[in-house]
Amino acid sequence: MNYRNQTCCFTGHRTLPEEKLPAIRTRLYGAVERLVRRGVVYFGAGGALGFDTLAAQVVLKIRKKYPEVRLILVLPCRNQTRGWTADSVAVYDAICAAADKVVYIADAYRKGCMHERNRHLVDESGQCICYLTKNCGGTAYTVNYARSKGMPVFNLAAPDATEVQHVSGNL
Numbered sequence: 001m002n003y004r005n006q007t008c009c010f011t012g013h014r015t016l017p018e019e020k021l022p023a024i025r026t027r028l029y030g031a032v033e034r035l036v037r038r039g040v041v042y043f044g045a046g047g048a049l050g051f052d053t054l055a056a057q058v059v060l061k062i063r064k065k066y067p068e069v070r071l072i073l074v075l076p077c078r079n080q081t082r083g084w085t086a087d088s089v090a091v092y093d094a095i096c097a098a099a100d101k102v103v104y105i106a107d108a109y110r111k112g113c114m115h116e117r118n119r120h121l122v123d124e125s126g127q128c129i130c131y132l133t134k135n136c137g138g139t140a141y142t143v144n145y146a147r148s149k150g151m152p153v154f155n156l157a158a159p160d161a162t163e164v165q166h167v168s169g170n171l
Contacts (some may be wrong), residue, residue: 002126007042007122008035011142011158012051012131019053024131027156028058030084031129041068044121047075047095049088051139056095070100074121076113077106105108118142129155 001066012044032055045056056071056146073096081089096102105120106113118138122128126148127156132155148154 003042004124004126006040007044007125008032008040008127008129009125009146010052010055010129011029011046011056011118011121011139011146012055013133013137013139014048014052016050016054016131024051024156025054025058025092028055028129028131029062030056031154031156032062032128035129036066036069040127041066042070042072043076044072044120044125045082046117047073047092049084053088053091053095055129070102071095072100072103073099074103074117074124075105076095076117077109078104079108079117082109093130102142114138115141117143122146122151126152128152129156130154131156135141 043055043059045059046052047056056073059069059071080097083170084092103120105116115138116139120135122142122145125146128143128151130139130143130153134140143153143155
């Protein structure tokens with residue numbers, strides 16, 4: 001099996017609606033578990049606040065049930081957390097410590113490192129799980145890039161709350 005077929009990346013907004021967090025977490029857990037049952041074991045997250053953090057936490061939780069699962073963090077730069085709250089940095093540091101692999105696109109922030117991180121995540125994956133509610137910004141860019149590569153993209157923000165929507169089908 002091609003390793004890309006065994007790899008899923010995540011992309012999503014940095015700000016998630018607080019009242020929808022339990023539902024997003026539940027849908028994300030279900031989507032990841034379904035992929036694991038289909039042989040996907042590598043999950044790539046970008047380390048940003050919001051959906052990336054939630055996705056990494058879900059993968060780490062699922063790894064307890066499925067020890068073959070691996071969390072790969074692809075981070076834009078080593079100083080990504082500059083300006084974050086102490087609580088957010090603590091969560092980030094715990095995720096980094098628990099990750100199976102950490103890749104840095106750049107040592108320090110530079111123009112374009114976020115887009116490079118997003119393209120790297122897509123280029124190394126066979127499918128993408130996203131939380132996309134607006135057609136602008138980094139998440140939209142990443143989803144459009146994945147679609148341009150013919151990659152299945154599963155949007156957890158799709159209107160049907162009982163089923164994870166795929167660009168052209170269901171997960």
